[in-house]
Amino acid sequence: MDDLGEIPELVDADTTSAEDAPEGLSIPNLADANDSEHPPRTVPLTIISGFLGAGKSTLVRRILTERHGYRIAVIMNEFGDTADIEAKTINVSSPDDPSQQSEEFLELANGCLCCSIKDTGIAAIEKLMKRKGAFDHILLETTGLADPGPIASMFWQNEEFSQGLGRDIHLDGVVCVVDAVFGRQQMEEDHAADGIGESLRQIAAADVILLNKVDLVPPAEADATEAVIRGVNPAASIHRTVRGEIDLKHIMGIDAYASRQLLEVSGARVAKSHRGEHEHDHNHNNVHDHEHSTSPTHYEIRGISSLQIDCPKLSSQQLDVLDEWIRSVLWENKLPGSPSGDNSGLEVLRCKGLFVTTVGDLYVLQGVRNLYEIAKVEDEELGLPDAGKLVFIGKGLNEHVRRSLQEQLKII
Amino acid sequence: MSATPVPCQSSNCIKDRPPSRLECPTCNKLGIKGSFFCCQECFKANWKTHKIIHDIATPRQPLLDDPNINKDGTFNPFGTFKFTGPLRPVYPLSPKREVPAHIPRPDYAEDGIPTSENRKLGLPPRILAPEEIEKMRNVCKLAREVLDIAAAAIRPGITTDQIDAIVHEETIKRDAYPSPLNYRHYPKSVCTSINEVICHGIPDQRKLQEGDIINIDVTLYKDGYHGDLNETYPVGRVDEDSQRLMRTAHKCLHEAIKLCKPGALFRDLGKTIEPIARQKGCSVVRTYCGHGINDLFHTAPNVPHYAKNKAVGTMKAGMTFTIEPMINLGHWDLEHWPDDWTSTTIDGKRSAQFEETLLITDTGVEILTGGRSREDLL
Numbered sequence: 001m002d003d004l005g006e007i008p009e010l011v012d013a014d015t016t017s018a019e020d021a022p023e024g025l026s027i028p029n030l031a032d033a034n035d036s037e038h039p040p041r042t043v044p045l046t047i048i049s050g051f052l053g054a055g056k057s058t059l060v061r062r063i064l065t066e067r068h069g070y071r072i073a074v075i076m077n078e079f080g081d082t083a084d085i086e087a088k089t090i091n092v093s094s095p096d097d098p099s100q101q102s103e104e105f106l107e108l109a110n111g112c113l114c115c116s117i118k119d120t121g122i123a124a125i126e127k128l129m130k131r132k133g134a135f136d137h138i139l140l141e142t143t144g145l146a147d148p149g150p151i152a153s154m155f156w157q158n159e160e161f162s163q164g165l166g167r168d169i170h171l172d173g174v175v176c177v178v179d180a181v182f183g184r185q186q187m188e189e190d191h192a193a194d195g196i197g198e199s200l201r202q203i204a205a206a207d208v209i210l211l212n213k214v215d216l217v218p219p220a221e222a223d224a225t226e227a228v229i230r231g232v233n234p235a236a237s238i239h240r241t242v243r244g245e246i247d248l249k250h251i252m253g254i255d256a257y258a259s260r261q262l263l264e265v266s267g268a269r270v271a272k273s274h275r276g277e278h279e280h281d282h283n284h285n286n287v288h289d290h291e292h293s294t295s296p297t298h299y300e301i302r303g304i305s306s307l308q309i310d311c312p313k314l315s316s317q318q319l320d321v322l323d324e325w326i327r328s329v330l331w332e333n334k335l336p337g338s339p340s341g342d343n344s345g346l347e348v349l350r351c352k353g354l355f356v357t358t359v360g361d362l363y364v365l366q367g368v369r370n371l372y373e374i375a376k377v378e379d380e381e382l383g384l385p386d387a388g389k390l391v392f393i394g395k396g397l398n399e400h401v402r403r404s405l406q407e408q409l410k411i412i
Numbered sequence: 413m414s415a416t417p418v419p420c421q422s423s424n425c426i427k428d429r430p431p432s433r434l435e436c437p438t439c440n441k442l443g444i445k446g447s448f449f450c451c452q453e454c455f456k457a458n459w460k461t462h463k464i465i466h467d468i469a470t471p472r473q474p475l476l477d478d479p480n481i482n483k484d485g486t487f488n489p490f491g492t493f494k495f496t497g498p499l500r501p502v503y504p505l506s507p508k509r510e511v512p513a514h515i516p517r518p519d520y521a522e523d524g525i526p527t528s529e530n531r532k533l534g535l536p537p538r539i540l541a542p543e544e545i546e547k548m549r550n551v552c553k554l555a556r557e558v559l560d561i562a563a564a565a566i567r568p569g570i571t572t573d574q575i576d577a578i579v580h581e582e583t584i585k586r587d588a589y590p591s592p593l594n595y596r597h598y599p600k601s602v603c604t605s606i607n608e609v610i611c612h613g614i615p616d617q618r619k620l621q622e623g624d625i626i627n628i629d630v631t632l633y634k635d636g637y638h639g640d641l642n643e644t645y646p647v648g649r650v651d652e653d654s655q656r657l658m659r660t661a662h663k664c665l666h667e668a669i670k671l672c673k674p675g676a677l678f679r680d681l682g683k684t685i686e687p688i689a690r691q692k693g694c695s696v697v698r699t700y701c702g703h704g705i706n707d708l709f710h711t712a713p714n715v716p717h718y719a720k721n722k723a724v725g726t727m728k729a730g731m732t733f734t735i736e737p738m739i740n741l742g743h744w745d746l747e748h749w750p751d752d753w754t755s756t757t758i759d760g761k762r763s764a765q766f767e768e769t770l771l772i773t774d775t776g777v778e779i780l781t782g783g784r785s786r787e788d789l790l
Contacts, residue, residue: 011436
């Protein structure tokens with residue numbers, strides 16, 4: 001039987017010149033990393049995780065329908081499993097008809113990539129965009145039980161290879177859909193891997209949490225579920241939804257691994273002293289309770305704990321001490337200043353923080369697993385908070401941890 | 413710029429042959445006009461008969477005129493690949509070289525899979541015991557000897573395969589295994605990277621030419637430990653850009669080594685390396701990094717050479733790792749050949765690299781693979 005070979009895609013004759021046929025290699029100009037005036041466009045990627053049956057697929061469908069006119073790629077399945085790359089499909093929505101999706105196959109990029117640290121799966125997506133053009137957004141839907149943390153870490157790390165050609169993927173955020181009906185039961189009873197309930201891990205890794213199907217439960221139940229979520233992850237924004245209906249600006253384009261979301265969430269908390277208004281719109285179609293109840297500064301359930309530590313204005317010396325403390329905790333799982341028997345089981349899964357220095361600079365801490373970054377924020381349109389705050393989510397986060405930091409910073 | 417749409421060429425178009433500007437890309441490339449289809453479905457449906465046009469239109473080249481086959485019988489196996497620079501592979505590769513049975517081999521020598529490395533993924537860098545450090549000192553010294561001998565053979569006319577033969581011979585003479593051989597199925601015993609090749613060049617039948625620069629990357633495995641180093645050398649006289657490039661890469665490595673001591677952070681090395689490269693008008697490759705090395709060829713930590721990275725880890729006495737900056741005259745990004753190993757710059761401009769295996773001591777750093785300084789780099 002005669003091998004037909006790969007059938008190429010039709011091209012628009014008016015814009016394609018002979019040299020430009022697909023697979024053409026465009027030679028980029030050296031992008032100036034310091035050029036903040038015209039930051040190159042990047043492709044945002046949102047990881048959508050969620051409890052089984054919570055409504056992830058409904059959410060994805062809604063996104064594709066509402067964002068018609070955009071090219072959105074949806075990748076399903078476990079990621080990071082390089083053996084299966086060529087079996088993975090990626091569905092790309094057509095800008096013209098949201099119900100139409102073209103199915104693309106991921107190909108392994110050339111190159112063994114063994115001594116390079118770029119993930120082969122990510123390279124395959126980038127290769128696809130090189131051939132077919134940059135997507136407007138990428139949605140990565142994880143399978144029910146997958147822990148989004150390591151996946152987020154991979155994409156965040158991958159940003160170090162940005163070229164400024166408009167095809168660089170940047171991690172926009174992790175969304176977790178929780179089922180208001182069965183969510184609390186799942187959180188309290190599901191299988192625990194490595195000491196932490198699986199659904200709790202998903203909540204820990206999320207930047208935005210949708211408590212879905214709230215119309216099917218009494219408000220008290222929704223409150224109780226929300227309280228657990230808030231306890232586990234005080235840094236995420238939580239929205240109550242019905243059938244996955246939510247203003248997409250809350251879940252896409254949120255830049256959760258940069259500073260904007262942190263500033264917004266903290267701005268709302270500090271709102272009482274500085275501003276009267278909350279930043280979010282109130283979408284009256286949603287069953288939307290916007291009461292920002294303060295979560296306890298330490299919370300623990302089934303192996304996972306969260307800790308919120310207030311932080312006064314820091315001197316530059318204290319900033320160094322903070323960085324050293326974070327390195328010890330994130331990289332070595334060791335608590336500075338305490339005898340080594342004292343912090344068994346310390347492991348930080350996610351950390352976020354905001355703090356101000358005595359010279360008026362604003363810094364943001366972002367961390368997932370042992371990857372972290374403390375960066376100065378240049379954009380000050382939201383104003384400086386008075387005090388700083390650090391949030392840690394993981395294992396073994398107890399009062400010893402708070403004390404350790406306070407002692408190191410000499411603030412008690 | 414829009415021209416007249418042409419009716420869909422499909423013989424069984426279900427939409428009644430509407431006019432279209434969507435063209436078969438292969439016809440576009442070959443200069444065949446008129447191959448328009450209204451949509452991908454029509455195109456797919458007609459593909460079997462349509463592609464016959466491509467086959468007719470593509471000139472068939474008799475072997476004598478095939479540009480991918482050289483008169484001496486060597487050939488370029490990737491004729492349709494869009495190479496980024498002038499360099500081409502010159503096949504066939506020589507047959508797989510054997511390692512005598514008495515020499516202990518790493519776990520991947522048989523099946524290509526570094527199982528022991530995979531098992532240790534995610535763990536922090538190892539602190540070596542004193543007897544392990546002695547073995548590292550020894551294998552690194554031997555690796556340096558082998559590199560120096562291979563470098564002495566560089567001259568216009570010698571092939572990279574002949575350099576591979578020298579490295580292989582000198583390695584087994586020292587009762588060591590050439591670490592690259594069959595590592596993830598790498599076919600040879602050394603990496604030889606010429607001009608625009610950044611790293612992992614596979615030794616083949618190409619003769620070195622005056623004006624080339626060549627990086628030879630040697631790794632030995634002896635007594636259960638690996639030692640890894642590389643240097644970029646000129647072939648005869650080279651142009652000023654190449655000299656600038658080699659000096660810059662060398663300086664990047666050695667300024668970074670100066671920072672190494674207990675308590676130093678791996679993520680800070682790039683902060684020193686990148687400005688040096690920029691100042692000389694060069695860029696730093698991002699996709700390949702330095703790595704931990706001990707009983708494993710490649711292990712934690714990961715050592716980026718570019719600034720603003722999130723590398724995990726603090727240097728501690730007893731850690732052994734490499735720093736191996738790859739510096740490009742043009743853009744930092746790279747492309748791989750279809751052999752799945754050779755990486756080249758995307759703009760075809762040259763790249764140079766230098767590497768040493770380092771040990772962190774109680775007070776600072778020891779260059780385990782250290783050798784004589786080179787006059788041409790000063």
